[in-house]
Amino acid sequence: MMNNGADLEQCKRLIETSLGWGDAATWTNEDFDTLSDRIFEKTSVRLSISTLKRIWGKVRYDSSPTTATLNALARYAGFEGWRDFMATTQPPAKPSPAHEAPPAPQKSPTRRFITPLIIITITFAVLISFISARIIHPPAANLPLRFDHRATSDELPNSVVFDYDATPMHPKTVMIQQAWDPKRREKVDPYGKQHTSIYYYPGYFRSKLIVDGELKMQSDVFIPTKGWKAIIIGDPLPIYLSAAETTLDSGRLSINAATLQAKTGSPVFNSKWTGFFDVHQFAGISGDHFLLRTTVRNTSTVEQCLCRNVSITVMGKLSAIIFPLTDRGCISDIGLYTGFTGVSGKDHDLSAFGCDFSQWQQIVCAQKDQTLDMWLNGRLIYTKPGNRSIGDIVGIRIGFEGTGEIKEATLQGGGVPQDLLKQP
Incomplete structure (x- = not known):
């Protein structure tokens, strides 16, 4: 589809200009x-970060982009696809000397008069149409x-108007997207x-x-809880659990096998998640200066749930931090998220996040001075300097694949606690 990459370079320049991010x-x-x-x-096509970095020369890669990748780039640049981009941006080929067009015949006096008359008539009609459009459809x-x-x-669930x-904008299509996930778009009346x-x-x-495929405005929707709320994640609908079904006499939060089986109808819990949510405004605690400390364990047996994953999430107004735990044999399938960057167990060694769930797991997740630290059982297992803030903290979510128990969970401002700094 390309001879020397010049076409791709031109498409990249168009994208860079539209973004305005500089060099x-x-x-x-x-x-x-x-x-x-x-x-x-814009295109409903997901190009990975590694693919984009290869295209922009950040990573050496000798193969040409696939047709799907080229189509996505062209569509983002404002064309229907790569063929449309090529047809629009390439100048028409000059005719060869052997096939030059014959000289135009001389116009007769009558045609010399008629042609200007037609031009004047068309121009007048266009002008009238433009004035009418301005009257009927004022400028946006x-x-x-x-x-x-x-x-x-x-309360939950909660309808939002x-x-x-x-x-x-005189739109052809208008869509409202509930959250970050494009799958949660709903088509609405363009003039509603x-x-x-x-x-x-x-x-x-x-x-x-979303107006005619372009993001035009955003509105932040906040749905809080009243204390901790346990929800079995479901598609299309979740299952809410009462406090009696999830609170132990000791005050710990838990979901046991009998409850989960009764709610889901299955004794096997692979890919069945229960989330414990505490969502509210944590006054004075921001994503650039916080400390989350929690003690948890997944209580499923390997027969009930193979990998027994756990996910601890700190929610911010701008993004979220996700701290994963799993059975030691399943670290290949996990991933952590630092707020704006993902780290996959497929191409990173995340064996430090593997656990023996017969024991309680003590987690500390903290950020201070733009450094994110993740600790497990008193040992620093991941750190990222220069980490962006996720904004004001608005919630905690602790999720279990299968059954699990939370001994304690606290969130406060501050960095890594002194007792951890003293660890060898």
Whole structure:
């Protein structure tokens, strides 16, 4: 599809200009992560960070991009696909001397008169149409878009009413996306004013107004809990658990095998997750200066759940940090998330996150001075300097694949505690 890569270079320049991020040579891993998200939002095609870095020459790779990759890049640049990009941007070939067009015949006096008359008539018609369009459809700059919301309850589930107005853009399609996930888009009336959505899970969601495929406005939806709330994750609908079903006499939070089997109808818990949510405004605690300490264990047997995964999440207004745990033999399938960068067990050794779940696991996750630290049982197992803040903290989620128990969980401002700093 390319002779020397010049076509791809031109497409890249168009994308760089639209982004306005400056010289691509200075782009960071987080910039490529953001570009991947933007391409996905516009084209519904996910190009990995490694693919984008290869295209922009950050990683050496001798093979040419696939047709699917080229189509996604061209569509993001504003074309229907790679063929359309090539047809639009390449100049037409000059005819060979042997096939030059014959000289144009001389116009007769009558045609010399008729041609200007036609031009004047067309110009006048276009001018009238333009003036009419300005009267009927005033410029969009004078009529701002609208996109805001209000919740209808303080309980779960919670319906949210979106008030929107995209009419200044004379749109063909308008969609409202509940959160970061493009799968949660709903098509709405382009000239409508209201739309409602149900939120079944607590959290902080950045809803989006998508007009003709372009993100135009965002509105932050906050769905809190009243203390800890246990939810069996389900598709399409979750299952809520009562406090009596999840609170032990000692005050610990737990879900046992009998409860999970009764709710799901199966004694095998692979891929069946229960999340314990505590979502509210943690006043004075931000993503650049916090300390989460919790003690947990997955109580499933290997016969009930093969890998017995655990996921501890710190939710911020801008993103989230995810601390994974798993059976020692399953570290290949886990991944951690630092807020804006993912680390996969497929191409990183995450064996330090493997556990013996016959014992309690003590977790500390802390950020201070732009350094993220993850500790397990008193040992530092992961650190990342220069980590971006996830914004003000708005929640904790502790999830178990299968059954599990939480002994304690506290979140406070501050960095790594002194008792850990004294560890050898």
